[in-house]
Structures are given as C-alpha cells and as structure tokens.
Amino acid sequence: MKKSILLASALIAASAAMAQNEQLYLFRNDKNFSFHPLNEVESITYSGTPGAYTKMSVTTADGVNSYDLSTIDSCVVRTTALPDIHVQLHDPYAELTDLIKANGKSFIYEATLRMDGNGMFDDLPSQTVEFRGRGNSTWNFAKTPYRFKMSKKTSVCGMAKAKSFALIANYIDPSLMRNAVALFVAQKLGLPFTNHCVPVNVYFNGLYKGAYMLTEKIGVGGGSVDIPEETGMLFEIDSNYDEDFRFKYTFSNNSKKQLPVMVKDPDLTEIKTDATERESYFAQWKSDFTTMANAVVTGKNVSDYVDLRDAARYIIVNSIACNRELQHPKSFYLHKEELGTGCLYHFGPVWDFDWAYGYDGTVNYSYDRVLFEKDGDYAGTSFMKALAQNTEFRTIYKEEWDNFYKEIYPALVEYMDQYALLIEPTARRDGLQWPDAYAASYAYAESAFDTAKHSTELRTWVKNRIEWCNKHANWGLY
Numbered sequence: 121m122k123k124s125i126l127l128a129s130a131l132i133a134a135s136a137a138m139a140q141n142e143q144l145y146l147f148r149n150d151k152n153f154s155f156h157p158l159n160e161v162e163s164i165t166y167s168g169t170p171g172a173y174t175k176m177s178v179t180t181a182d183g184v185n186s187y188d189l190s191t192i193d194s195c196v197v198r199t200t201a202l203p204d205i206h207v208q209l210h211d212p213y214a215e216l217t218d219l220i221k222a223n224g225k226s227f228i229y230e231a232t233l234r235m236d237g238n239g240m241f242d243d244l245p246s247q248t249v250e251f252r253g254r255g256n257s258t259w260n261f262a263k264t265p266y267r268f269k270m271s272k273k274t275s276v277c278g279m280a281k282a283k284s285f286a287l288i289a290n291y292i293d294p295s296l297m298r299n300a301v302a303l304f305v306a307q308k309l310g311l312p313f314t315n316h317c318v319p320v321n322v323y324f325n326g327l328y329k330g331a332y333m334l335t336e337k338i339g340v341g342g343g344s345v346d347i348p349e350e351t352g353m354l355f356e357i358d359s360n361y362d363e364d365f366r367f368k369y370t371f372s373n374n375s376k377k378q379l380p381v382m383v384k385d386p387d388l389t390e391i392k393t394d395a396t397e398r399e400s401y402f403a404q405w406k407s408d409f410t411t412m413a414n415a416v417v418t419g420k421n422v423s424d425y426v427d428l429r430d431a432a433r434y435i436i437v438n439s440i441a442c443n444r445e446l447q448h449p450k451s452f453y454l455h456k457e458e459l460g461t462g463c464l465y466h467f468g469p470v471w472d473f474d475w476a477y478g479y480d481g482t483v484n485y486s487y488d489r490v491l492f493e494k495d496g497d498y499a500g501t502s503f504m505k506a507l508a509q510n511t512e513f514r515t516i517y518k519e520e521w522d523n524f525y526k527e528i529y530p531a532l533v534e535y536m537d538q539y540a541l542l543i544e545p546t547a548r549r550d551g552l553q554w555p556d557a558y559a560a561s562y563a564y565a566e567s568a569f570d571t572a573k574h575s576t577e578l579r580t581w582v583k584n585r586i587e588w589c590n591k592h593a594n595w596g597l598y
Contacts, residue, residue: 141157141199141200141201141238141239141240142157142158142159142197142198142199142200143155143156143157143158143197143198143201143545144156144157144158144161144178144195144196144197145195145196145197145198145545146187146192146195147192147193147194147195147196147544147545147548148187148191148192148193149191149192149193150191151552151569152191152552153545153548153549153552153569154185154187155545155549156178156180156185158197160180160181160182161178161179161180162179162180162181163178163179164176164177164178164179165177165179166189173189174188174189174190175187175188175189176189176192196544196545198545199239200238200239200240201238201239201240201545202238202240202319202320202321202331202542202543202545202546203235203236203237203238203240203241203277203318203320203321203334204235204236204238204320204321204322204323205233205234205235205244205287205320205321205322205323205332205334206233206234206235206236206323207231207232207233207251207266207268207322207323207324207325208231208232208233208325208326209229209230209231209251209324209325210229210230210231210232213229214325215325216324216325217324217325217327218264218324218329219251219252219253219264219266221253221259221260221264224253225252225253225254225255225259226252226253227252227253228250228251228252229250229251229252230248230249230250230251231248231249231250231251231268232246232247232248232249233246233247233248233249233251233268233270234246234247235276235277235320237277240277241276241277241278241318244274244276247270247271248271249268249269249270249271250268250269251266251267251268252266252267252268253265253266253267254266254267254286254287255289256360256450257560257563258289258291258474260560261289261291261292261559261560261563261565262291262554262557262559262565263289263291263329263330263554263559263565264289264329265286265287265288265289266286266287266289266322266332267284267285267286267287267337268284268285268287269283269284270283270284271283273342273343276334277316277318277320277334278316278318279316279318279335279336279343280336280342280343280346281342281343282336282337282341282342282343282344283343284337284339284343285334285335285336285337286334286335286336286337287320287322287332287333287334288332288333288334288335288474289330289332290331290332290333290474291474291554291559291565292474292475292479292559292563292564292565293474293479293568294551294565294566294567294568294570294574295540295568295571295574295575295577295578296319296331296333296543296546296547296550296568296574297536297539297540297543297574297575297578298441298473298474298476298477298479298578299317299333299335299472299473299474300317300319300333300539301440301441301473301532301535301536301539301578301582302437302438302440302441302443302470302473302476303315303316303317303335303470304317304532304535305436305437305440305524305528305532306433306434306437306468306469306470308524308528308531308532309433309436309437309520309523309524309528310433311430311433311434311437311467311468311469311470312430312466312468312469313344313345313346313455313468313469314468314469314470315335315336315338315344315469315470315471316335316336317333317334317335318333318334318335319331319332319333319334319539319542319543319546320332320333320334321546321549328549328553329553330549330550330553330554331543331546331547331549331550331568338354338384338385338453338469338471339354339384339385339386340352340353340354340385340386340455341385344469345385345453345455345469347455347456347457348457348458349385349386349391350391351457351458351459352386352455352456352457352458353383353386353405353455353456354383354384354385354386354453354454354455355381355382355383355384355409355453355454355455356381356382356383356384356451356452356453357379357380357381357382357449357452357453357454357500358380358382358448358449358450358451358452359380359448359449359450360380360450361380361382362382363382363383363384364383364388365382365383365388365402366380366381366382366383367381367406368380368381369381369409369410369413371417371499371502371503372414372417372418373417373418374502377499377502378499379413379449379499379500379503380449380499381406381409383402383405384453388401388402404459405459408456408459408460409465411425412425412426412465413503416503416506416507416510417502417503417506418506419506419509419510422507422510422512422513423512424461425461425464425465426464426465426466426467426507427464427465427466427467428512428513428516429516429520430466430467430468431466431467431507431513432513432516432517432519432520432521433467433468433520434467434468434470435467435491435504435507435508435517435597436517436520436521436524437470438470438476438491439491439589439595439596439597440582440585440586440589441473441476441477442476442477442478442487442489442491442585442596443472443473443475443476443491444476444489444491444493445472445475445476446491446492446500446501446504447492447493447498447500447501447504448498448500449498449499449500449503449504450472450500451471451472452500453467453468453469453470453471454466454467454468455468475563477578477581477582477585478581481562481563481564482564485577485581487581487584487585487588488584488585488588488596489596490592490594490596490597490598491504491596491597491598492504492505492508492597492598493598505597505598508594508597508598509598517595518595521589521590521595525586525590529586532582533579533583536575536578536579536582537579540571540572540575540579543571544571544572547568547569547571547574548568548569548571550568550569551567551568551569551570551571552567552569554567554568555567555569
C-alpha cells in the first residue's frame with residue numbers, strides 16, 4: 121500500500137504533463153470510496169511517525185481531505201475516467217430524485233442532457249431530450265433503467281448516429297459485466313447489428329445514480345437493425361406480449377404450444393397509414409413468419425427460410441452466457457429485410473443478459489446446465505431445440521463453435537480482464553450507492569463494491585462454462 125501512496129505523490133509532481141481527466145482513486149476497505157481529479161490535487165502529505173504513517177491528507181482548492189491509512193487498500197491513478205451523463209428534468213419535475221414509477225415507463229419527461237466524455241469520448245453538448253423509463257421487470261427495480269431521445273440523429277460515444285439510446289442499470293449484476301461479455305462475443309462472431317456497450321456514470325437532477333451501460337435502442341434504423349423500414353421487419357418473441365401488433369404462432373406439431381410474436385419495429389401505423397392496407401400488410405408478415413417457424417419446427421428445408429450461420433452465432437452467445445430466458449421466451453429477436461422466399465430470417469440482435477451466467481434470483485451459480493431443458497413447459501425451448509437438433513444447423517454450429525473456441529475465446533479472456541479494470545472505480549462507487557438488497561421478491565441484487573470478487577467469479581464461471589460446452593456432446597444445448 122505504501123508503495124502505491126508514494127507513487128501517487130510522485131505522479132502529483134508531474135501532473136502538469138498529464139491529461140486533465142486523470143483521476144486519483146482511493147480504494148478503501150471501510151465500505152467507502154474517494155476520488156479526486158488529479159489536476160486539482162495540490163499536495164499529498166502524511167502524518168505520524170516516518171515509516172509508520174497513520175494519516176494521508178490530500179489538499180485541493182476546496183480544502184484538505186484526511187484519510188486514515190488503515191482504511192485505504194491502494195491509491196490508483198487512471199488516465200481517463202468513464203463518461204458522465206448528466207440529466208436535469210425540467211419543471212415541474214426538477215426536484216425529483218427519480219422517475220415517478222406510477223406514471224409508467226412510457227411517460228415522457230422533458231429534460232436537458234449533456235455528457236462529459238472525460239477523455240474517453242467526445243463531450244455531448246447540453247440539449248433538450250425526451251427522457252423516460254424502460255425495461256420490463258427491471259423497470260420496477262430500485263435502480264431505474266432509462267431511455268432518452270434527442271431531436272436529431274447524433275453519434276454518441278462513437279456509436280452510429282441515432283436519436284434514441286438506452287441506459288441499462290445492471291442492478292442485479294454485481295459484476296456490471298454480464299451484458300458486456302455477451303455483446304463482445306456477438307461482435308467478434310460477426311453477428312449483424314450487435315449493440316455496443318459503453319460504461320458510464322449517470323447523474324439525475326444533480327444526484328449520482330450509479331454505473332450504467334449506454335447502448336443503442338433496439339429498433340429498425342441505422343443505429344440498430346439497419347434494414348429498410350418500408351419493407352423490413354423486426355420481430356420480438358417475448359412472453360410479455362405487450363406490443364400493439366402481435367400474434368401467437370401455434371406449433372404445427374403441438375397445438376397447445378404457442379410462441380408470442382410481436383412487431384418490435386417499424387411502427388406499422390406510420391408505414392401503412394390506411395387501416396385496411398395496414399391489416400393486410402400485418403397479415404402477410406404473420407403468414408411469412410408462420411411459414412418460417414413451421415420449417416424450423418418440422419426440420420424441413422430450414423435453410424430456405426433461416427440464415428443458419430447467424431442462428432448458430434446467436435445461440436453460441438446465449439449458450440456461453442447460459443441465457444435460459446430464451447426458453448420462456450424473452451428478449452428473442454428476429455429480423456428480415458422484406459417479405460417472401462427470396463429473403464432469409466436472421467436471428468438477432470442478442471439482448472438482455474443480466475439474468476444469465478447461472479444467476480437464478482440469488483447469488484448461486486452453476487455452469488453445467490444445458491441451455492434448452494424444459495421442453496414440456498416452454499414454447500421457446502421447443503422452437504430452439506427443434507433448430508438445435510437439425511442436422512444442417514449442427515454442422516454449421518460446430519464450425520462456428522470451433523472458430524469461437526480457437527480464435528475468439530483467448531480474446532474474450534483478455535477483454536474481461538481489461539473491462540474489469542476499466543470499470544473498477546465506477547463499480548465501487550455504484551456498490552456504495554446500491555448496497556445489497558432484494559430487487560424484487562424473486563431477485564437479489566448484490567452490491568458491486570467488491571469488484572475484484574465479482575469480476576473473478578464471472579471470469580471463472582465463463583471459463584468453466586466454455587470448457588464444459590466444448591466437451592459436451594451437444595455443446596451444452598440440450
């Protein structure tokens with residue numbers, strides 16, 4: 121520890137040559153956390169007997185901050201800090217400490233938003249946005265997930281220009297890495313339209329709200345699923361079944377099982393303004409989807425309707441994370457550029473991995489569970505298992521899995537190490553903001569404060585999962 125403190129002192133002396141965004145972080149063992157912008161630190165002094173100092177004092181323009189050395193694990197200097205997103209709701213909501221849950225997640229608040237890139241990304245200038253909640257079960261958790269919409273398409277943190285972006289809370293994920301790991305694998309596999317992940321800090325009406333993941337809002341458009349709105353379709357297969365245009369696909373071999381299918385995007389009321397024409401268009405897509413699903417369920421000519429390579433990559437991502445929500449199903453997306461047999465359905469984008477990696481509502485983990493298990497209970501399992509057992513699919517899946525294991529797996533291990541290091545200060549601060557609690561009666565949220573423990577647990581789990589799948593006769597699918 122003393123070496124770290126002396127190093128921090130030496131760095132202060134050379135601070136004039138450093139970037140403005142460097143931060144001095146004091147990692148502590150007393151369930152607290154402190155940090156100072158390095159260019160604001162005027163001096164660091166110690167009190168007590170030389171060789172056995174008891175206190176450290178950090179002097180800034182605002183005054184002197186004293187710390188008991190017994191409470192400090194280490195002093196760390198980072199060249200950049202994560203971006204800070206500041207949201208200020210306009211009157212009459214300017215004094216809120218969070219969104220009003222009773223208003224519902226779709227209630228739109230006018231707000232001013234700006235982002236300090238802190239040396240990692242370009243700043244986002246202050247602007248008026250539409251601000252609201254998002255999520256399904258996560259909307260009811262204490263740490264609220266958000267969404268914002270700007271007046272014009274803008275590139276935020278290097279992502280493609282879009283109007284709408286999401287702020288994922290990751291409340292039940294103490295590692296704050298589950299979604300990031302899955303998205304990294306999807307991107308490396310080459311799965312089209314995979315979301316990006318940027319860890320950020322969020323401030324709401326002047327209050328620190330915690331660590332969030334900034335990402336694209338899933339939908340049809342250049343910022344997400346880049347297919348023509350006029351001809352394309354993004355379906356969401358989800359048991360929440362809460363979109364305006366929806367239907368249930370009845371299995372051709374089991375009339376008691378039904379997949380809940382919804383039009384996620386585009387907005388059909390905008391694409392087809394005439395009601396009669398709109399209903400006809402929706403009926404055509406329903407028929408088109410049914411033809412594809414029948415092929416998957418029966419195993420006949422599946423490659424005439426589904427891009428099996430994208431499907432394999434999609435399932436690999438979910439299998440590595442053991443994302444068993446596909447069984448229900450939940451957060452399962454399919455897209456297609458236009459109606460008819462001349463165009464294939466593509467699986468993706470992948471989405472929503474907080475309830476994965478062995479998480480079962482508590483902090484218990486198990487890596488050796490097959491992905492599709494409850495065939496008698498869930499329609500999602502029946503659909504996915506039918507595809508996984510298809511001979512042509514299995515051949516492609518093996519090719520994609522071998523490529524992942526040999527080429528991507530080593531990079532994934534390195535990425536997890538780097539990401540854990542990147543978010544460590546923010547994760548500790550988030551852990552103080554959100555201590556251990558039940559997010560709901562069925563979901564426990566463990567504090568992110570002990571970042572080394574949580575990141576190590578996740579890395580170990582992922583490695584064990586991949587090795588187990590690699591040796592399994594069916595790659596851990598069923």
